[in-house]
Amino acid sequence: MSQPPITTASGIPVADNQNSMTAGPRGPVLLQDFHLIEKLQHFNRERIPERVVHAKGSGAYGTFTVTNDITQYTKARLFAEVGKQTETFLRFSTVGGEKGSADTERDPRGFAVRFYTEEGNWDLVGNNTPVFFIKDGIKFPDFIHTQKRDPQTNLKSPTAMFDFWSRTPESLHQVTTLFSSRGTPDGYRHMHGFGSHTYSLINAAGERVYVKWHFLTQQGIRNLSAAEATRIAGSDPDYAQRDLFNAIAKGDFPRWDVKLQVATEADLAAWEARTGWNPFDLTKVWPHKDFPLIPVGVLELNRNPLNYHAEVEQAALSPANVVPGMGYSPDKMLQSRLFAYHDAQLYRVGTNHQHLPVNAPRCPFHNQQRDGAMAIANGGAAVNYDPVQAAGSNPQGMGHGEPALPQSGAAGRYDARGKEDDYTQAGDLFRLMPKDEQQNLFDNLAGPLSQVSAEIIERQLGHFDLADRAYGAGVRAALKARGVNVG
Template sequence: MSQQITTASGIPVADNQNSASAGSRGPLLLQDFHLIEKLQHFNRERIPERVVHAKGSGAYGKFTVTHDISRYTKAKLFSAIGKETETFLRFSTVGGEKGSADTERDPRGFAVRFYTEEGNWDLVGNNTPVFFIKDGIKFPDFIHTQKRLAQSNLKSATAMFDFWSRAPESLHQVTTLFSSRGTPDGYRHMDGFGSHTFSLINDAGERVYVKWHFKTQQGIKNLTAADAVRLAGEDPDYAQRDLFNAIAAGEFPRWTVFVQTATEAELAAWEGRTGWNPFDLTKVWPHGDFPLQQVGVLELNRNPLNYHAEVEQAALSPANVVPGMGYSPDKMLQARLFAYHDAQLYRVGTNHQYLPVNAPRCPFHNQQRDGAMALANGGADQNYATVEASGTSPQGLGHGEPAMPVNGPAARYDGRGVEDDYTQAGNLFRLLPADEKQALFDNLAGPLSQVPDEIVFRQLGHFDKADPAYGAGVRAALKARGRNID
């Protein structure tokens, strides 16, 4: 029998799987101390390397507007076709340590900073449009399964598939991870995604929800499993080397930037037809329902001069959005809005925004003072906000974000057994060509052959529900490895 989970102060935890939210869609509640403590402790588990996305590569560049989206957003960086904005992009692997190989089977981080005249906008995403979980309270647990066991200091396929097999919401991303796209050929030949649903707000205060897509102009290229393993031994810095050398040679990589947009009413109608929560990070918005609309082009054209100062200390956060942008009730996004900035405070320091790679390119002023490395400490400026006895008067600046509707009582909502975790994973499987399906079967059979029967049976059940041919293919691949599972 498992032990009762408690907080670090010994207080029993009633629910360790679902965050407290204002209604079933969120947003999350600050009063959920267990969520806050869990994320805060998780952010402080490694010194000084990042807990996730530890090994990364970065480069500077520019974003150029090619199509008008001012009807959706008042953000000034989109105000005119041809307008350019300086950018910084950090690529990374997710689960490995700082010295791990670039070619490991893993999602890739795709984190873009836009240095706009209204402050920094950070779009902190991945090379996949979905993720393994839909609630941030599960994130520390999930990442622990991808890291090393406490006793042996070895990674464990059993831990990974034990988690995935108990969380069918992960199936969509697991299918992506074990397909050919789980081992991209460097960073230049993969797409990027904001992944979460965000908001755009126009001058009239109207909100549309949005998903961001970065389509590589270099073409998609992936490594076979055998080549990925070979390169891990021959050149573990393969992706870093490829990116740096390409930029140094003037072969500047580019991505075409697109958005999908939808009003609240459009999303409600789509959910009514499909049953899918549009703010669920384990789901995509099909392009047939929400077509891609081109916005601009992202180009990387300058390598950093000092890796530690400009890449290792780069501190991005999805909470950084500029006027004309906003968030959504996505529970994973809501947790990340807190967790990323908190991680940077711990890892880099309370004044990390003063570092050149993190500093905005526009004037900034606040009343924050002191702390370690307070390079610009305000001097004789007033360090407190004057209280207005008659009430505050909005300045007409800033985000000006319209109210986001919430519904339902504040509670923890568990959608398991109710929500559809299989259809989109099956759709992805059915899109794969025959050779890529076989690669998927073989890639899954490798680690699955190392785990106990109970977990294999549970995971195969998920494959069967996505598509019977999916489960049958993995069974055949396991049998070819001498593991007969019936």
């Protein structure tokens, strides 16, 4: 298929795309050569700021199909009937690395799903782990700084990582996950995804339940050993991107079973009274024996993007995007992310990033937002204001119709650290691991720990001991095997 003739961005035909306009055969180059100037100007500006976190990612389109009726929990129309399909977009990513980093680094993986529903976009922005390192968004910038580059050396710093983690016992559950074999998944197709946070669903009667979302890979869990991950990072740093793209291109469409855990407010209050665990704490899971998984549907990825920059790099998801029949929870980390993600996209992509095709809803939309950069769908001749209804609003049953979320207590800064149990669930995870997986955990931890001070090592070992004495003993043995003198 022949390419159309080259033009400027304004559609003006270009006579010669091979030679600059010069004064004589040897120059100098003339400033009036607008085609040259436009090409160089655009080239200088063709990168948007990379994401501060989740910078390197891969994406694909697909479908979500309802397989089980959950209308008793939610009025959201995408779940209205078994068999109903909704178009989706899923962006996978590593968390701490830059755009040029390797896909196989030890790192959580982003698992961000957009559902293009008839009531607007629902974004479930999660990870491949059901928990996280911290429980309050005010510590998120501090934590991420420890995963980035040292301000003096510009090198990744095990000292910064473990200094933070060793002073933050709440991180132990996620640290245990990260340094297990699941810290280096074999591509994106062979890992689970989680909404991680607690969200809520609202049914037609206005009743709220709290939920956690799970995406369980039908391809089976598959992980890389530390040695394999390092080898692949050197030979094919884009390993996960290549694997995902090629699988979809040849028709081997990856699928995930979508399930959820459900609990009423009374259920969670009783569970918290029994266990002492805050059900809205992102460093905790809801055990399946207490809150069984309920099947909902199947997510399939079946179409690759045609333009990576337009459809993956500029994809702008936010957990604040929930549709009628859905809501949030008192999870402190979620509350921070509801602001931070949209704000990041405003800075990174632009004021009207929702106008871009990958971000635009598939249903009609209307508001009074106008102008700014990239104002593609700018309202036309419609008025750009909505008057106050002097007689009071008169809801027509549309929109969220979300019931009031109960609140209690005086406004203030509350710190329960030192009073909460940060060790039992981490120990439970450790005890679930087979012996060979436990040994991988010891060895994976001993590598970076062997590069930090004795003070940090002892502080971190103390946390392992409190999770399980065998956990601490195993890491000590692995450190001694590396020549590190530990108590």
